[in-house]
Amino acid sequence: MKRIFGFGRKKKGQLPPGSASLSCPAGAYELRQKDLGKLHRAAASGDLAQVRQGLKKYGIDGRDKAERTALHLACANGHVDVVMYLVENKCKLNLLDNDNRSPLMKAVQCQQEKCVAILLDHGADPNLADTDGNTALHLAVLSGSIAVAGLLLEHSANIDAQNKEGCTPLILAVSEHHEEIMEFLLKKGADVHARDQCERTPLMTAASGGELSLIKVLLRYGADVSHKDTNGWTAEDYAVIHGYTR
Template sequence: MKKIFGFGRKKKGDPPPGSAASPCPAGAYELRQKELGKLHRAAAAGDLAQVRQGLKKHSIDGRDKAQRTPLHLACANGHADVVTFLVENKCKLNLFDNDNRSPLMKAVQCQQEKCVAILLEHGADPNLADASGNTALHLAAAAPNVFLAGMLIEHSAHIDAQNKEGCTPLTLAVSEHHEEMVELLLKKGADVHARDLCERTPLMTAASGGELKLVKVLLRYGADLSHKDTNGWTAEDYAIIHGYAR
């Protein structure tokens, strides 16, 4: 089954292999210091004093060449004190970067739990979608980070939101073999019968990967064995086709 995320793909603007780069969390922005203004550089580095100084000359919501705000950069790198300062000074919470990702999405993708909590407490929208239709909850399911997923759901994240392939966070968690995440989503009311654009259910995804534990979990929550996708295949057919007849 096709992977939903391509986090490892090289994007335009990424530094060439072997180029110098500071260590950064998975999913964080690749930064070229020469392309960043003083305020953006300070936010990315977590230099609160320089952020304060920079706001005297620059807009708190100013964009760099990749449409990132200081809040995007602080969130991606886990600088909670800078995030708090920017939020308390009324920065805009829901602006998009070039990938249509909000600061909240970047904080979730980079698993910056404190930053996520600050943003949600101040009203950041958990239901915005990026260029692939993925919400913050999709990103949490992919991480996987059960704590972040629970926090997002508590702040009214749509648990059955579909991305452009029709996949919900549950479908993604199943495809990535994240049993704990699957359990959490189902306990919180995720639709066990969710269907993607090809009418495939989470049970079919689990069966095609030979994930017996996940199959059992999904069946326990009432997954339908008889449902057929656009090819007329059932979950059992998926298991057999992928070599898991037993």
């Protein structure tokens, strides 16, 4: 299946190889010290005292060159105390960076569960979409985090949201071979008949990869074996075409 989610691309504001940067967890922003103001640098490093000082001089929602706020940086790096302080001081929760990602989306992408919980409890929108059309729930699926996916669904995340390729979180879970999160989504009511832009269903995606265990789960939830995509192919056709005649 064509990979269209955009996670391998170099993001705006990221470092060229060999540049001095702040350390960061997988998925977080790569940051050059010289590109950050004092408030953003303090938020990225988790220095709460400096964040407090910075708020006396700088606006809480000020942006850097990549449109990131202090909240974006604190969330991406998992600085819970800084996130709570910013939220309690009425920062805006749903501002978007250059990739159209909110602080919540960065917290999800970087698997910062506590930050995700704080943002959702204070009203962050779980249904915003980034430049690829992915919502926070799509990002939770990519990270394989059932706990974060559950938090998002508890706060009214759209379980069947489609990205720009028409992929729902369930279709994405199948394409990423995440059986556990796939079944979790199905138990929560995800549409087993969801279709992408080419009318492909989760069953077709599983069949094209020869994923027998995934196929069994999808069939148990009533997946339609007779549905045809825009090429007129069924899930069985996908299995045969990809060499999985079994």
